[in-house]
Amino acid sequence: MEKFSFDKASKFHEKDRFFDINYVWTPKLDWVVEKLYYTSIRPEAIIVLSLVAGGLAGWYYSKGDYISSLLGIIFIQLKNYLDTVDGHIARAKGIDSRLGRFLDSLADAFAYLFLFTGIALHLMTKGYGPLAFLLSYAAMLVGFILCSVYCYYIVSYKTCLMGGGINRTDESMKEEEKLGYQKTLFDRFLYFLHLLYIAIYGWQDKFAAALDQKAMEKMLVKNPGLSRESVHQSWYTDKKFLSTIAPLCFGTQIMMLSLFTIFDCLAGFLWFLITVGNGYALWIVFRGRRIKVGP
Numbered sequence: 094m095e096k097f098s099f100d101k102a103s104k105f106h107e108k109d110r111f112f113d114i115n116y117v118w119t120p121k122l123d124w125v126v127e128k129l130y131y132t133s134i135r136p137e138a139i140i141v142l143s144l145v146a147g148g149l150a151g152w153y154y155s156k157g158d159y160i161s162s163l164l165g166i167i168f169i170q171l172k173n174y175l176d177t178v179d180g181h182i183a184r185a186k187g188i189d190s191r192l193g194r195f196l197d198s199l200a201d202a203f204a205y206l207f208l209f210t211g212i213a214l215h216l217m218t219k220g221y222g223p224l225a226f227l228l229s230y231a232a233m234l235v236g237f238i239l240c241s242v243y244c245y246y247i248v249s250y251k252t253c254l255m256g257g258g259i260n261r262t263d264e265s266m267k268e269e270e271k272l273g274y275q276k277t278l279f280d281r282f283l284y285f286l287h288l289l290y291i292a293i294y295g296w297q298d299k300f301a302a303a304l305d306q307k308a309m310e311k312m313l314v315k316n317p318g319l320s321r322e323s324v325h326q327s328w329y330t331d332k333k334f335l336s337t338i339a340p341l342c343f344g345t346q347i348m349m350l351s352l353f354t355i356f357d358c359l360a361g362f363l364w365f366l367i368t369v370g371n372g373y374a375l376w377i378v379f380r381g382r383r384i385k386v387g388p
Contacts, residue, residue, distance in 0.1 A: 094131070097126075097127045097130045097131070097185060098185065099123045099126065099127070099181075099185075101184060101185055101187075102126055102130075102181040102182070102184050102185035103181065103184070104180070104184075104247070104251065105250075105251070105254070109254055111332035111333075111335045111336050111339075112336040112339070113335075113336065113339045113342075114336075114339050114340055114344075114345055115177075115339055115340075115342050115343075115344035115345055116177075118170075118173065118174075118344045118345070118347070118348050119173070119174050119177045119178075119344070122174075122177060122178070122181065125174075125178060126178055126181045126182060126185060129178065129182055130182065130185050130186065134182070135182075135188070136179040136180070136182045136183040136186075136188065136189075136193050137179075137192070137193060137196060139175050139178055139179040139182060140175075140176075140179050140193070140196045140197055140200045141200070142175050143171075143172045143175035143176045143179065143200055143204065144172075144200040144203060144204050146168045146169070146171040146172035146175060146204070147168070147169065147172040147200070147203070147204025147205070147207050147208055148203075148204065148207045149168040150165045150166075150167075150168035150169035150172060150204075150207070150208050150211065151165075151204075151206075151207030151208045151209075151210055151211030151212075152207075152211060153165035153168060153211070154208065154211035154212050154214070154215045154359075155210070155211040155212075155214035155215055156215070157214070157215050157217075157218030157219070159357055162215065162354050162357075162359070163354065163355070165211065165354065166350075166351045166354050166355070169208060169347050169350065169351070170347065170351065172204055172347075173343065173344050173347045176197070176200075176201065176343070177344070179193070179197060180193075180197065189259050190259065191259060191283060191287075192283055192286070193259075194259045194260055195283070195286040195287060195289075195290050196286065198290055198293075198294060199286065199289060199290060199293070201240075201343065202237075202293050202294070205233055205236065205237065205343075206233070208233075209229045209230060209232065209233035209236075210229070212225075212229045212359055212362075212363070213225045213226040213228075213229035213230070215359055216228070216229065216359060216360060219360075221360070228360065228363050228364075228367075229363055231363075231367060232362075232363035232364075232366040232367050235366050235367050235370055235371055236343070236346050236366055236370070237294075237297060238297055238300065238301075238374075239341040239342075239346070239366075239370050239371075239374050240341060240342050240343050240346070241294065241297035241298060241300070241301045242301045242304065242338070242341055242374055242378065243338055243339065243341040243342045244260075244301075244342075245262055245298065245301035245302060245305060246305070246329070246334070246335060246338055247335070248260045248261065248262050249262055249305075249329040250329050250330060250335060252329075253325075253326055253329045253330050254330070262298060262301075262302060263298060263299075263302070264287070264290060264291060264294070264295065264298060265291070265295065266287055266288075266291065270287070271284075274287070304378050305378070307379070308378050308379050308382075309321065309324070309328060311379065311381075312324070312328075312381065312382060312384065315381070316384075319384070324384045327384045327385050328382075328384060331382060331384075334377075334382060337377050338374075338377050338378075340373070341370070341373075341374055341377075346366065346370070349362060349365065349366070350362050353365065
């Protein structure tokens with residue numbers, strides 16, 4: 094087996110990396126990934142374990158007592174850690190695939206559904222009534238959108254650096270993909286996963302792209318001498334911008350949930366995600382950016 098390389102396992106080569114706060118929440122990641130690299134464990138198995146951890150987190154939160162909620166923190170943090178590990182293992186072993194791409198995103202969706210349903214049931218025990226589900230699912234929706242905005246820029250950055258890859262900013266099914274999905278039973282399973290991904294995330298990806306285009310149009314209006322084509326590369330490879338948008342991802346959302354849980358204020362977390370999360374995202378996306386054009 095080829096010697097382990099964390100640079101190969103990472104999303105980006107060392108020279109292309111930027112400060113992503115989500116990696117602060119996954120300490121010793123290089124050590125864990127290296128240990129797993131020399132085993133036969135596949136990333137798909139890690140994805141399943143992350144889904145189970147998310148389900149257990151939701152179950153513990155649903156019980157409504159403080160100690161169970163603290164156990165919920167442990168399992169949702171485990172889910173987040175495993176969610177980071179699976180992609181690193183896939184890249185390290187050179188087995189990243191469209192199957193893993195869809196499984197990973199769908200596991201996130203269902204783990205989040207379990208988690209926020211558990212939070213809603215927890216708030217029901219505190220007397221919130223039906224408002225518990227309305228508030229919890231509204232926050233879940235916001236959390237999904239924030240993460241989709243983050244992913245849109247990460248995938249755009251990677252595309253600028255390396256060309257096309259496993260992930261795409263637009264996962265609309267191409268005609269040639271539909272034909273390819275008819276060959277084997279595995280292909281039909283992948284077809285089902287792709288359709289499910291589009292149903293859950295397709296509109297979110299389009300929304301993130303629309304926000305981005307609005308932000309770019311705003312910048313171009315203020316800089317009439319520039320064209321969309323001239324700023325494209327600089328727009329998507331702005332490391333400072335990528336660092337500021339990183340807190341929108343699930344990892345930081347889960348860390349904030351953990352803090353609010355410790356202070357026994359789950360409703361406060363939901364309002365925080367809806368108000369502060371949305372406000373920060375809009376400020377980051379639409380604030381003016383200085384774009385360097387040319388060498």
